[in-house]
Amino acid sequence: MLSMSQLTPALPEIVLACTCMALLMLGVFRGDSSTRSVSWIAVLALVVVGVVLTSVQSGRMVAFGGQFVVDDFAHFMKWLIIIGSSLAIIMSINFNEQESIARFEYPVLILFATLGMFMMVSANDLISLYVGLELQSLALYVVAAFRRDSLKSSEAGLKYFVLGALSSGMLLYGCSLIYGFAGTTSFDGLATLFKGLGGTGPSVGLVVGLVFLIAGLAFKVSAVPFHMWTPDVYEGAPTPVTAFFAVAPKIAAIALFVRVLVGPFGVLIAEWQQVIVLISIASMVLGALAAIWQDNIKRLLAYSSIGHMGYALIGLAAGTEAGVRGILVYMAIYLAMNVGTFCCVLAMRRTGRMVEGISDLAGLARNQPMLALALAIFMFSMAGIPPLAGFFGKLYIFLAAIESGLYTLAIIGVLASVIGSYYYLRIIKIMYFDEPAEAFDRTMSREVKIILVGTTLFVTFFIVRPDIVVGGAGTAARMLLAG
Amino acid sequence: MIIQALSFYLFAFVAIAAAVMVISARNPVHSVLFLILAFFNAAGLFVLIGAEFIAMILIVVYVGAVAVLFLFVVMMLDISFSELRQGFLQYLPIGGLVGIVLLAELLMIGGSWVIAPVAEGAVRGFPAPPIDQVTNTHAIGKILYTDFIYLFQGAGMVLLVAMIGAIVLTLRSRPGVRKQKISDQINRRPEDAIEIKKVQSGSGI
Known part of the structure; x- marks a missing residue:
C-alpha cells in the first residue's frame, strides 16, 4: 500500500501537477483576461516547487517501486529547469500581450512541460523515461504552434510534432529491444545485469537497442544528425517560446542522456562512447559552420545551441565524474547566456513589430548602448572568451575530456569554438561599427530588464565565485556516479 | 483442440487477407472497413491465447474509436488516395532496399536472442499469477x-x-454565433417582451 511517506520524494511533482490543474480551472472560469494573474501564479508556484524540492532533498531516494529517483543530480537539474521555465513565463507576459496571443493556456502548458521534464530527470525506468518525455514533448509541440494564425508558427509546431513522433518511435523501438534482451526496464535492474555480464559483453540486440535509444535522445537535445528541426522550429515559434526551447528542454534531455548512459549503461561505455564522440564532433562542427551564413538571429541561435550541445556531449563522452560535473556547469552557464540573449532579441521591435534580421542590430551601440553592451557580453561569453562564464563552461568540459584521454575530441572542440567565435564576433561588429539603422522601440518591460541585468551580472562575475555552481555540480556528479 | 487449431487458422487467414486488402483496396472507405475486419480477427487470436483483456481493448479502442474516427476523416476530408499513391513505383526500389536491409538486421538480432542468465534474477519481483x-x-x-x-x-x-x-x-470564438443562454431565458419577464396596447374598436393600430 502507498503511504504518505513513500510519496515524499515525489512531492515537488505532485505539487506541480496539482497547481497545473488548479490554474487550468482558474483560467477556464476567469477567461483570457486572467492571463496575467495565471502567469504570475505559475511563476510563484514554480518557486514554491523549488522550495519543496530543496526541503525534501536528502541523499538518494526512490519511490513508486523504483520507477522514480531523486538525488543531488536530479535536484541540481530540476533547479535549472525551474529557473528556465519561470523566466520563460515572465518573458512571455508582455510579449504575448503585444502580439495579442495572450491566452491563459500558455503558462499552464509551460507548467505541464516542466512537470514532464521533472519526470524525465527523475526517471529510473525505461517506461517512466518515455512517459516523462512524451508529457514534455506534447506540451512543447502545442506552445511551438501557439501563434496559430501565423503560418510559420503552425509550420514549426507541425514539423516539431512529426519529427518528434518519429524520434519517439525510434526511442521506443530501442527501449523494447533493451527490454527484450535484458528482461527488465528498471535502471537498477539493468545496472545489476550489466555488472554481472563480466567479460562476455552484451548481446548484439542490446547494443542495437542502445543505439536507437541514443538516436531518440539525440533528437531531443538536437544533436547532429538529428538537428534538422531546430532552426525551423526556433525561427517559427514565438520568441519567448524559442527562449524556453533553447534552455529547459535541452537541460532535461541532457540530464536524461547522462542519467541513462552514465547510470545503467555506464559499464558498457566501450559500446556507446564512439557514438557520442561522433555526435559531439558533428554537432560542434555543424553548429560552428552553418551559423556563419544565417541572417536571422533566431536561426543563428538555433545553430549556436546545436554547437553548445556538441560541447556538452564531450563531457558525456568522457563518462567520468569530471565529465558529468562539466556538463552540469556548462548547462547552468548555457541557461544564463541563452536567457539573456533572448531578452535582447525580445527588445528587437520596431514600430510595434518584431524584427529578427541580424542587420537590424546595426549601430545598436549608439541607439541603446546598455542593451548593446549586454548582448556583446553574451556573445563574448558564448564564444568562450575569458574571463566570462562561457569560458569556464568550456574549460571544465575540455579538462574532463583530456583527463579521459580524448585528445582528438578536445582539439576538435577548441577548433570548432574558434570557428564559432567568428559569427558571435560578427554580431558585435555589426552593433558597434556599422552605420546605425533605425532605433528599436523602447518597450522592454521592467521584468525583462531585471532578467537581463541578472543574467549579465551572472555571466560577468561568474569568475568571482565559481564555487557556487561548481560545488553543487561536483556533489551532484559524485552522487550520480556513486549510486 | 481441433476446434482451437481450426479457429486459429481461420482468424489468422482472414486477418492476413484483410490486411492485404487494406493496402490494395482502391476505395479508402473500403480500406478502413478491411482494417476493422483485421482488428476483429486479431482480437480473436488474442482470445485464443487467453489474453481476453487485450482482445477487448483492441475492439473497444481500435475498432470503436480509432478506426471509426479514421473513417470519419476519410469521408469528410475527401483525400484522393490514388494521387498519394503516384510515384509508388518510382520509390519502390529504394524503399524495398531499405526494407530488406532492416529485415536482414532484425533477423540477425532475432537469431542472437539469448536472455542473459543473470537477467532472470534482475527482473523486478512481479511473479506472473497462474492463469487458472x-x-x-x-x-x-x-x-x-x-x-x-x-x-x-x-x-x-x-x-x-x-x-x-x-x-x-x-x-476559435466566432462572433455572430447565437447560443442558448438558459439564465437569460428564465430571467426574462413578460414586461420585457410583451407590450399591451389598448386598441380602439373600429380602428387599426
Missing part, C-alpha cells in the same frame, strides 16, 4: 493502480495535455 487462478483483467487491475500508479497518472497527464493542446490550437 486469476483472470488477466483482474491481474492487470491489481498492479495498474498500485505498482504502476506513477505511470498511470503520468499517462493521464499526457492525455490531459493532448486535450488542452487540441482546444488551444483549434477553438
Whole structure:
C-alpha cells in the first residue's frame, strides 16, 4: 500500500501537477483576461516547487517501486529547469500581450512541460523515461504552434510534432529491444545485469537497442544528425517560446542522456562512447559552420545551441565524474547566456513589430548602448572568451575530456569554438561599427530588464565565485556516479 | 483442440487477407472497413491465447474509436488516395532496399536472442499469477493502480495535455454565433417582451 511517506520524494511533482490543474480551472472560469494573474501564479508556484524540492532533498531516494529517483543530480537539474521555465513565463507576459496571443493556456502548458521534464530527470525506468518525455514533448509541440494564425508558427509546431513522433518511435523501438534482451526496464535492474555480464559483453540486440535509444535522445537535445528541426522550429515559434526551447528542454534531455548512459549503461561505455564522440564532433562542427551564413538571429541561435550541445556531449563522452560535473556547469552557464540573449532579441521591435534580421542590430551601440553592451557580453561569453562564464563552461568540459584521454575530441572542440567565435564576433561588429539603422522601440518591460541585468551580472562575475555552481555540480556528479 | 487449431487458422487467414486488402483496396472507405475486419480477427487470436483483456481493448479502442474516427476523416476530408499513391513505383526500389536491409538486421538480432542468465534474477519481483487462478483483467487491475500508479497518472497527464493542446490550437470564438443562454431565458419577464396596447374598436393600430 502507498503511504504518505513513500510519496515524499515525489512531492515537488505532485505539487506541480496539482497547481497545473488548479490554474487550468482558474483560467477556464476567469477567461483570457486572467492571463496575467495565471502567469504570475505559475511563476510563484514554480518557486514554491523549488522550495519543496530543496526541503525534501536528502541523499538518494526512490519511490513508486523504483520507477522514480531523486538525488543531488536530479535536484541540481530540476533547479535549472525551474529557473528556465519561470523566466520563460515572465518573458512571455508582455510579449504575448503585444502580439495579442495572450491566452491563459500558455503558462499552464509551460507548467505541464516542466512537470514532464521533472519526470524525465527523475526517471529510473525505461517506461517512466518515455512517459516523462512524451508529457514534455506534447506540451512543447502545442506552445511551438501557439501563434496559430501565423503560418510559420503552425509550420514549426507541425514539423516539431512529426519529427518528434518519429524520434519517439525510434526511442521506443530501442527501449523494447533493451527490454527484450535484458528482461527488465528498471535502471537498477539493468545496472545489476550489466555488472554481472563480466567479460562476455552484451548481446548484439542490446547494443542495437542502445543505439536507437541514443538516436531518440539525440533528437531531443538536437544533436547532429538529428538537428534538422531546430532552426525551423526556433525561427517559427514565438520568441519567448524559442527562449524556453533553447534552455529547459535541452537541460532535461541532457540530464536524461547522462542519467541513462552514465547510470545503467555506464559499464558498457566501450559500446556507446564512439557514438557520442561522433555526435559531439558533428554537432560542434555543424553548429560552428552553418551559423556563419544565417541572417536571422533566431536561426543563428538555433545553430549556436546545436554547437553548445556538441560541447556538452564531450563531457558525456568522457563518462567520468569530471565529465558529468562539466556538463552540469556548462548547462547552468548555457541557461544564463541563452536567457539573456533572448531578452535582447525580445527588445528587437520596431514600430510595434518584431524584427529578427541580424542587420537590424546595426549601430545598436549608439541607439541603446546598455542593451548593446549586454548582448556583446553574451556573445563574448558564448564564444568562450575569458574571463566570462562561457569560458569556464568550456574549460571544465575540455579538462574532463583530456583527463579521459580524448585528445582528438578536445582539439576538435577548441577548433570548432574558434570557428564559432567568428559569427558571435560578427554580431558585435555589426552593433558597434556599422552605420546605425533605425532605433528599436523602447518597450522592454521592467521584468525583462531585471532578467537581463541578472543574467549579465551572472555571466560577468561568474569568475568571482565559481564555487557556487561548481560545488553543487561536483556533489551532484559524485552522487550520480556513486549510486 | 481441433476446434482451437481450426479457429486459429481461420482468424489468422482472414486477418492476413484483410490486411492485404487494406493496402490494395482502391476505395479508402473500403480500406478502413478491411482494417476493422483485421482488428476483429486479431482480437480473436488474442482470445485464443487467453489474453481476453487485450482482445477487448483492441475492439473497444481500435475498432470503436480509432478506426471509426479514421473513417470519419476519410469521408469528410475527401483525400484522393490514388494521387498519394503516384510515384509508388518510382520509390519502390529504394524503399524495398531499405526494407530488406532492416529485415536482414532484425533477423540477425532475432537469431542472437539469448536472455542473459543473470537477467532472470534482475527482473523486478512481479511473479506472473497462474492463469487458472486469476483472470488477466483482474491481474492487470491489481498492479495498474498500485505498482504502476506513477505511470498511470503520468499517462493521464499526457492525455490531459493532448486535450488542452487540441482546444488551444483549434477553438476559435466566432462572433455572430447565437447560443442558448438558459439564465437569460428564465430571467426574462413578460414586461420585457410583451407590450399591451389598448386598441380602439373600429380602428387599426
